[in-house]
Amino acid sequence: MSTTGAPGIDDRSTRRLLSLAVSAFVVLAAEPLYLLVDTAVVGHLGSTPLAGLGIGAALMALLTIVGTFVEYGTTSRAARWFGAGRREAAVNEGVQASWLALGIGVLVVAVGEAVAGPLTRLLAGGGGATQAAAESWFRIAVIGMPGVLLVLAGNGWMRGVQRTREPVRIVLIANALSALASPLLVYPAGLGLAGSALANVVAQGVGGALFLRALHRAAGGLRPDRAIMRAQVLVGRDLILRAAAFQVAFLSAAAVASRMGTAQIAAHQIGLQLWEFTALLLDSFAIAAQSLVGAALGGADAAGARRMALQVSRWGLYAGIAFGALYAAGWWLVPRAFSSAPAVLHQAHLLWPWFVGMLPLSGIVFALDGVLIGAGDIAFLRTITIVAAVFAFAPLNVAALHWHWGIGGVWAGLTAFIVVRFVGMLWRARGDRWVVLGTGGSCD
Structure with missing residues (x-):
């Protein structure tokens, strides 16, 4: 069934x-x-x-x-x-x-x-x-x-x-x-x-x-075993660069928000903490995908790996939609659990549409992240993350500060960071280069 x-x-x-x-x-x-x-x-x-x-x-x-x-x-x-x-x-x-x-x-x-x-x-x-x-x-x-x-x-x-x-x-x-x-x-x-x-x-x-x-x-x-450790370090290089791109993006967003004013950085902190909490559930599907997709490819089951990629992406989408609906319904109540200052609440409401809107795509992005890590396609993940940070997030973040777009502009940049990764990872997952069978598991 x-x-x-x-x-x-x-x-x-x-x-x-x-x-x-x-x-x-x-x-x-x-x-x-x-x-x-x-x-x-x-x-x-x-x-x-x-x-x-x-x-x-x-x-x-x-x-x-x-x-x-x-x-x-x-x-x-x-x-x-x-x-x-x-x-x-x-x-x-x-x-x-x-x-x-x-x-x-x-x-x-x-x-x-x-x-x-x-x-x-x-x-x-x-x-x-x-x-x-x-x-x-x-x-x-x-x-x-x-x-x-x-x-x-x-x-x-x-x-x-x-x-x-x-x-x-x-x-x-x-x-x-x-x-x-x-x-x-x-x-x-x-x-x-x-x-x-x-x-x-x-x-x-x-x-x-x-x-x-x-x-x-x-x-x-x-x-x-030095040979195995050496192979693990080579994988680690790309994972560390990918993680560093994340840190640069989110630290830069905080730096720009802080220069906009106290209310903006406070509202940004509220949104960021909620985002990080939500990411826990979304990332749990990615970690499951790492194990199951890697096992399928190791067992030379390409069809099984693709089916699992589809399944975990659907669960990620469902989770993203569910969280998005909850936060959309709580747009008035949820920020008040963190602050009673009218200025902070106003700024939180400005970023809220961007925060809610990115969640369904984020669910798929997290899932596909796990799929491609499980497949050993780490170099591609490194590249698409850096591209999204440098060419999508960074320009919008700087523009938000320069042209006074406010906290909404910062979160538009974070949303663009998710969208670019979504497009790139969906394109990659629809292709065949990540489907490398056996125990080698590296993609060029």
Whole structure:
């Protein structure tokens, strides 16, 4: 019995897709939910520690970009081996990704400690109490980067072999530990802001250790293989460039909005936080697609890969339409949950049509992003993302500032960023170049 009306897409494949998507969503949502708890805990220390946490957390998020490939790249490579019936080779991708995670994590710690002062001064606009708070938090928190990257690598290989429950359990344990430890270390232990950073490091270490234990049980050994690691790094180069293009686009939008006025940047922050929350669900379908499309191509099932691409795109579209309808209905109420200032609410209403209008296309874009990552078509994704950022978003963003188009102009640029990626990825998905069968999985 078909659940989508497409031939060959049955209840079992739909259940598998939804199972992977739900697992990915829980893992993706755990970190933002913890950050909300940590923000609430630190917020009671005063505005300066809270500002320091904001700057330090932004730096940590920026550094985590380097770990993108140990998660997404590992999923696509492991999924191909898994689809080909080579489970031991799939798990070995996790072994090598974990070695890379450890090595890169140690390097990031060293670099982070060396540049903590200059980076926090840059973001804080100079020295002072806020910069000192940010630097003290960051110097402790960055020690947890090896654990962060091990968690990313663990999620990557487990998704590749379609183990959905264990990553959820590990991530929930680690984040629950951090959520419990943070208030205890901040207040009864008297560590203040440093207690928040220490809670992060402990939780990240526990999460990384749990993923390593699961990996050792599955692999039976943890011997490094330089050839496999080298191949993973080549995939990682394009994934990092793609992630950097995203960061440049969204950071530039925030910079332009801040120059328009306090109400504009406040409204932009409301829209951006809602967008990032919505992206969690949409990205969960993309992660499911990485695993299932990679497995189909690894098993030399081109038709199955195409059917899965169609199915996940439909689910992404449905989710995008549903969120768009909810936000459209809540255009008056939702912004008021974040601010009561009339000027901020006015600016939020100006960006709202763009925010709502981009969601259906975003659902498809996220889905196809996962399809092409699963297919190993990373170079194309890198290129289309950079093209969309440089030739669609950037001109509109600059024009919005120069010609005083307001916050609506900024969000028109973000919408154009989505539209260009949608057109390019749809064209790519309709072709044959991404359908590379076997365990190689790279597209030129």
